[in-house]
Amino acid sequence: MMTATAASHRAPADDQxxxxxxxxxxxxxxxxxxxxxxxxxxxxxxxxxxxxQAHVHAINGVDLTVQRGEALCVVGESGCGKSTVARTVMxxxxxxxxxxxxxxxxxxxxxxxxxxxxRKRMQMIFQNPYASLNxxxxxxxxxxxxxxxxxxxxxPQQVRDKVAEVMxxxxxxxxxxxxxGHEFSGGQxxxxxxxxxxxxxxxxxxxxxPISALDVSIQAQVLNLLxxxxxxxxxxxxxxxxxxxxxxxxxxxxxxxxxGRVCEVAPTATLFARPRHPYTQALMSxxxxxxxxxxxxxxxxxxxxxxxxxxxxxxxxxxxxxxxxRCRREVPRLIATDDGxxxxxxxxxxxxxx
Amino acid sequence: xxxxxxxxxxxxxxxxSRWQRFRDSFLFYSFKRDLVAQLSMLVFLLMIAxxxxxPWLASMNPYDLAQIDILASELPPFWVDGSDxxxxxxxxxxxxxxxxxxxxxxxxxxxxxxxxxxxxATLGVCFGLLAGYMGGRIDAFLMRVAxxxxxxxxxxxxxxxxxxxxAIFGGATFSxxxxxxxVLIIGLAEWPQYARTVRASVLAEKSREYVDAARVMxxxxxxxxxxxxxxxxxxxxxxxxxxxVANAIIxxxxxxxxxxxxxxxHPSLGSLIKSGFDYIQSGSWWITxxxxxxxxxxxxxxxxxxxxxxxxxxxxxxKG
Numbered sequence: 001m002m003t004a005t006a007a008s009h010r011a012p013a014d015d016q017x018x019x020x021x022x023x024x025x026x027x028x029x030x031x032x033x034x035x036x037x038x039x040x041x042x043x044x045x046x047x048x049x050x051x052x053q054a055h056v057h058a059i060n061g062v063d064l065t066v067q068r069g070e071a072l073c074v075v076g077e078s079g080c081g082k083s084t085v086a087r088t089v090m091x092x093x094x095x096x097x098x099x100x101x102x103x104x105x106x107x108x109x110x111x112x113x114x115x116x117x118x119r120k121r122m123q124m125i126f127q128n129p130y131a132s133l134n135x136x137x138x139x140x141x142x143x144x145x146x147x148x149x150x151x152x153x154x155x156p157q158q159v160r161d162k163v164a165e166v167m168x169x170x171x172x173x174x175x176x177x178x179x180x181g182h183e184f185s186g187g188q189x190x191x192x193x194x195x196x197x198x199x200x201x202x203x204x205x206x207x208x209x210p211i212s213a214l215d216v217s218i219q220a221q222v223l224n225l226l227x228x229x230x231x232x233x234x235x236x237x238x239x240x241x242x243x244x245x246x247x248x249x250x251x252x253x254x255x256x257x258x259x260g261r262v263c264e265v266a267p268t269a270t271l272f273a274r275p276r277h278p279y280t281q282a283l284m285s286x287x288x289x290x291x292x293x294x295x296x297x298x299x300x301x302x303x304x305x306x307x308x309x310x311x312x313x314x315x316x317x318x319x320x321x322x323x324x325x326r327c328r329r330e331v332p333r334l335i336a337t338d339d340g341x342x343x344x345x346x347x348x349x350x351x352x353x354x
Numbered sequence: 355x356x357x358x359x360x361x362x363x364x365x366x367x368x369x370x371s372r373w374q375r376f377r378d379s380f381l382f383y384s385f386k387r388d389l390v391a392q393l394s395m396l397v398f399l400l401m402i403a404x405x406x407x408x409p410w411l412a413s414m415n416p417y418d419l420a421q422i423d424i425l426a427s428e429l430p431p432f433w434v435d436g437s438d439x440x441x442x443x444x445x446x447x448x449x450x451x452x453x454x455x456x457x458x459x460x461x462x463x464x465x466x467x468x469x470x471x472x473x474x475a476t477l478g479v480c481f482g483l484l485a486g487y488m489g490g491r492i493d494a495f496l497m498r499v500a501x502x503x504x505x506x507x508x509x510x511x512x513x514x515x516x517x518x519x520x521a522i523f524g525g526a527t528f529s530x531x532x533x534x535x536x537v538l539i540i541g542l543a544e545w546p547q548y549a550r551t552v553r554a555s556v557l558a559e560k561s562r563e564y565v566d567a568a569r570v571m572x573x574x575x576x577x578x579x580x581x582x583x584x585x586x587x588x589x590x591x592x593x594x595x596x597x598x599v600a601n602a603i604i605x606x607x608x609x610x611x612x613x614x615x616x617x618x619x620h621p622s623l624g625s626l627i628k629s630g631f632d633y634i635q636s637g638s639w640w641i642t643x644x645x646x647x648x649x650x651x652x653x654x655x656x657x658x659x660x661x662x663x664x665x666x667x668x669x670x671x672x673k674g
Contacts, residue, residue: 119572
């Protein structure tokens, strides 16, 4: 989209506003070994010893750009690699191939010491608020820790003031600081987890399904809290979710993932109004709606292929109604569409699909 | 609570003190309801007190040769004919008052038991944390070392080291440093027990999100290991510690019985039992039997307390 090599002959439509990219993911791949250590990989086959390795291909060449100030939602079914993308971006996992650039500088190969200045600028909110707070630490200790680490010169009073400030911001009374995580409800814990992320004043937050473990009545509150924080602090989000209603409410742009690849990226309204990729179309038609006259629900046949043996060509070809010989052979690249998005589909490129 | 007008009363705002929190805890609650645990704790505390105050409780100092009367040797305890009221539990073959010797021996046994466990726990916790958190080659290396170590029995290691030290430095030096040597030997021989337990808990805790959160924060591995993961693995460490104290005391007694532990001039419970064993056929059963009973009671109450603690801290029964 806005890569440094702007030699692409097709200028995307949204190039008109000079949106500045904050995070760029290029050709990211992550494999997890299934075969254990070296000795376990040795197998005896037809009279000789061979080394066999199997991998789960969690992400296979993801290109994604997050622009400053936006909320990029990543959607996709379970196991499509969206959480792996989030964890790789945060440096919790080391990518097998590809690069991650933050604000113009490559960060994926840095050691943890060298990453420290970036840690202050990017923070993460986790899925399960019951596991993301240390059960043996009080809320005060939990929140003071990142502030102390990143502001070594602050006095204890400054640290306490900052903790009180972020606790108030997320709607937790500051005098509850002496309590432990298990004394709070799920929604309150997630607020505390958000406070921990906000405590170091980051500019970029990766949220890995932050509301899917919460009670439905609490989800909206936490989502609104995240949106308020975005407005007040000018935050950028990479928001992982599988809830399309949340995407419609929250996202500036949406990236749809399938089996470790991005199949479509588009502004939220565009994607919901006119999905281009056959998988996105099926996904959108699966949203239950209170309309009688809407077109029939697109029903996909078959199963998601295993990420251990990836299909050749387009990962979706086995279930795609419009797949042809080229789809089985050639991996589609992301191409810009006329309405401001990108789609990885030979059918759309050739004009076979609308 | 009441943020009304004038002076804000500091009522509910004050956090509960440590003692209050302990009194409200499940640990204390279940202790109050468990008679066996209470009795064991009582006996255990009495034993500890007896060991700590041994020099003041004992009627004579068994290490002071001037106080020993060889003519008063092998006197029976008070309920047997021919006893001397000065020696309540009788005397041993060298004329030492058995009660005083047992008190001092208990002290030696408990020092070795706790000292060895502190050493084991320190080594085991460090290696276990390192293996579990770092994974990969470090894990494989440390766990293979632990496997090798476990394949030698504690006694075998202790016998070899003890014999070597005796041969190199001579028996006199060995006697002087016997307590610390035994702590070292038993401590070094049993660290894999801790390392394996800690590693298993670390592997379970490592996958929880608060560890990821700490990594995202940018904390150093050492701080994550000791500040975040270790406090969450303490329950199994406590439980095996009780069992290991009992084990260490037994190991020491066994070594002493084999003649590789505490010297006769500075006896532990084990070496008292051993010294009495030679006289059991000649009718002086009390020199072996009474220290033996004390040893059994010490180990039994520690094991009972460990059992109770394991039940209380079992996360499947209670999770707080």
